[in-house]
Amino acid sequence: FGEFSMGGAAIAHNGNITNADSLRRELIERGSIFQSSSDSECIIHLMARSLQRTIPERMEDALRRVEGAFSVVAMTRSKLIGVRDPLGVRPLVLGKIGDDGWVLSSETCALDIIGAEYVREIEPGEMVVIDAEKGLESRYPFRKQNPRFCIFEHVYFSRPDSIIGRRSVYETRRQIGVELARETPVEADLVCPVPDSGTPAAIGFAHESGIPFGMGIIRNQYMGRTFIEPTEQIRNMGVRLKLNVNRALIRGKRVVLVDDSVVRGTTSQKIKEMILDAGAAEVHFRIASPPTAWPCFYGVDTPDRDKLLAATMTEDEMRAHLGVDSLKFISLDGLYRAVGEAGGRNATCPQYCDACFSGEYPVAPSDMIEKGFQVKAAE
Incomplete structure (x- = not known):
């Protein structure tokens, strides 16, 4: 929350500001006093120092100084404001509730929960300002760029019951499984998802391969996501608390485990051990994303690069490290086909941010480069 001369504004931010450290140093030198370590606080201080007259104008002025990925929503006494970064890295959607109520949300499923009607996505680089008198006003304050x-x-973050780019997230994930089965066939008796995010891809893999689908792993619905836990000890315990093997289904079978990603490999290794302990004859991993070899600086809490399994090992070395009979990832082109790009990835002008797989960052992570992070050399 920020209190300005023309009134207060509550601000929420999804994403990550890649020049937050340099902005913070500059603002502190000019007298700003920070109350937290959040990069979002930079936006408040930039707005406070802006010479513009209204809160929307100050927000626009502040966000022109910001680099990285951001979807920002703000509420004043009379206005609702939403802004999406020029590349549209993070999602933001507009909904309507009742005759004159408006809603901004990261995902369409949130609109369903409150009974709001989905209207459209906020476009990359767009700013919407909504008030009772003028209704909805749209402007594009940033230089236009390819989204x-x-x-x-x-692959992972959006809920499967959401719609992104007029496509069902569930259907996209199911199609990832179809592409995965085409690219990486295997002889097996059972296709088993690592729940929950691996389930739609496993359904697609089973349908395309003709191998029966079964829930060989049962998820404890009260546990969160293990790859974002802070320590390995907590992550290891988290896997056991989060997942349990359906032994009667697994015993004696050649099992294909379909998971959304391999980050550190902690979860994958523990799941493999649990499946073998339950009596599986073979364990084959099929991963619904390419190898995660680069950290994300745009709002996904991935570890340092040297902690990423794919950054330090080949695919065959990862297979040996995990101790499974086979390990295969969907290709980057296969992933692009699954999300609706029939021709695959455009290497000269990629349609998506895929930096965690390709190492090609659409916005330079300037703070991390200053700390010594080595970006991928141009090919």
């Missing part, structure tokens, strides 16, 4: 929506939203 680069985060492809990992399709």
Whole structure:
């Protein structure tokens, strides 16, 4: 929350500001006093120092200084404001509730929960200002760029009951499984998802391969996501608490495990051990995303690069490290086909942000480069 001379504004931010450290240093030198370590606080201080007259104008002025990925919503006493970064890396949608109520949300499923009607996505680089007198006003305050929506939203982060780019997230994930089965066939008795985010891809894999689908792993619905836990000890315990093997289904079978990604490999290794302990004859991993070899600086909490399994090992070395009979990832082109790009990835002008797979960052992570991070050399 920020209190300005023309009134207060509550602000929420999804994403990550890649020049937050340099902005923070500049603002502190000019007298700003920070109350937190959040990069979002930079936006408040930039707005406070802006010479513009209204809160929407100050927000526009502040966000022109910001680099990275952001979807920002703000509410004043009389206005609702939404802004999406020029590349549209993070999602933001507009909904309507009742005759004159408006809603801004990251995902369409949130609109369903409150009974709001989906209207449209906020476009990359767009700013909407809504008030009772003028209704909805739209403007484009940033230099136009080719959109680069985060492809990992399709793979993992968005809920399967959401709609992204007029496509069902569930159907996209199911299609990822179809592409995965075409690219990486295997002889097996059972296709089993690592729940929950691996389930739609496993359904697609089973349908395309003709191998029966079964829920060989049962998820405890009260546990969160293990790859974002802070320590390995907590992550290891988290896997056991989160997942349990359906032993009667697994015993004696050659099992294909379909998961959304391999980050550190902690979860995959523990799941493999649990499946073998339950009596599986073979364990084959099929991963519904390419190898995660680069950290994300745009709002996904991935670890340092040297902690990423795919950054330090080949695919065969990862297979040996995990101790499974086979390990295969969907190709980057296969992932692009699954999200609706029939020709695959455009190497000269990629349609999505896929930096975690390709190492090609659409916005330079300037703070991290200053700290010594080595970006991928141009090919």
